[in-house]
Amino acid sequence: xxxxxxxxxxxxxxxxxxxxxxxxxxxxxxxxxxxxxxxxxxxxxxxxxxxxxxxxxxxxxxxxxxxxxxxxxxxxxxxxxxxxxxxxxxxxxxxxxxxxxxxxxxxxxxxxxxx
Amino acid sequence: xxxxxxxxxxxxxxxxxxxxxxxxxxxxxxxxxxxxxxxxxxxxxxxxxxxxxxxxxxxxxxxxxxxxxxxxxxxxxxxxxxxxxxxxxxxxxxxxxxxxxxxxxxxxxxxxx
Numbered sequence: 001x002x003x004x005x006x007x008x009x010x011x012x013x014x015x016x017x018x019x020x021x022x023x024x025x026x027x028x029x030x031x032x033x034x035x036x037x038x039x040x041x042x043x044x045x046x047x048x049x050x051x052x053x054x055x056x057x058x059x060x061x062x063x064x065x066x067x068x069x070x071x072x073x074x075x076x077x078x079x080x081x082x083x084x085x086x087x088x089x090x091x092x093x094x095x096x097x098x099x100x101x102x103x104x105x106x107x108x109x110x111x112x113x114x115x
Numbered sequence: 116x117x118x119x120x121x122x123x124x125x126x127x128x129x130x131x132x133x134x135x136x137x138x139x140x141x142x143x144x145x146x147x148x149x150x151x152x153x154x155x156x157x158x159x160x161x162x163x164x165x166x167x168x169x170x171x172x173x174x175x176x177x178x179x180x181x182x183x184x185x186x187x188x189x190x191x192x193x194x195x196x197x198x199x200x201x202x203x204x205x206x207x208x209x210x211x212x213x214x215x216x217x218x219x220x221x222x223x224x225x226x227x228x
Contacts, residue, residue, distance in 0.1 A: 004158070031214065042119070042218040043159075043204070056215070090158055097214040102147060104216065106158030 002026055004107035006091050012113045015081060021110045023074040023091030032074040033092040033104060034066060043090065049074065050097045081114045088112075118142045119207050121219035129227050134192040136203050136222050141186060144210030145217075150179060150190045151204045153221070159204060163190070167209070195226045 004025045013019050025032065034046040048056035049068040063085075065077040074091055088111050092104040120139045128134045136150075146167040151159035165172040165179045165188070172179050178191045192199055202223050206216040 006158075033214075040220070042117070042220050043216075045215060048214065056212075092158075094214065098212060102208070102213045103149065103161045103164060104214070105161065106151075108156065108158045 004091060004093055004105055006089075006107035006110050008110060009108065010111045010113075012115060013078070013081065014115055015083070017081075018077070018079040020078065021076040021089055021091075021112075023076075023107055025072055025074075025091075025093040025105070025107075027093055027105060029093035029105070030071045030096040031094045031099075031104075032068060032071070033094075034074065034076055035090040035092060035106075037088040037090060037109075038084075039087075047076075048097060055097060078112075081112075083114050086112055086114045116141070117220075118145075119205060119217045119219040121203075121205060121222050123222050124220070125223040125225070127225045127227060128195045130197055131194045134190075134195045134199065134224055134226065136190040136192075136205075136224065138188045138190075138205035138219055139186060140188075140207050140217075142207070142210065142217075143186070145207040146209035147207070147213050148179070148181060148188050149206045149208075149216070150177075151206065152199075153202045153204065162203075192224075195224075197226050197228050200224055200226045 035043045047066045067075040088109045090109045091107040094104045149164040150162040153159045181188045202221045206218045
């Protein structure tokens, strides 16, 4: 596997379910990110981890819970979501925060539908 | 209020001609700008970036121009190819952290064969 992978690619869950999204990067990076893209809206940064430490929580509701056990893996645990949480969730990685090169590399995303 | 705006939701260009995608920003603290390309069912792919100390950066068929006084950047693709058909996002960062990208809503480019 190369680049950034995300599983599952599609997820349908009820509002009372608990599920997790998984991201893995094979680029040797140390920073990982979760983004949300809702319909007709720009990508929104949710969380940032740098060397496994959370450095950013962009006012995300507590029903979204990130976990970064090591620099290669990132999870997003979901529980009691709302229908408005339906969106494309993208994971990205970069060498480290505020380290050149600054470019972030994205996975293919998980399309989440909350029913 | 959107700090990064892509006012054209779509653009169609003939193959071989120039594609020009535009992006405006409002925050004068932004000092790093990027363009990403996204195909359906794939994540955004990094294309090209530019720092505010430059006004132009070129990579093959792709050139990004930055006009700081106008708070405007543009992506030129020459010549355009059918494989360039995708959604293009501009992003900006700076001030509070170069890693905190603010994205535009994207422009869908269609290159006609």
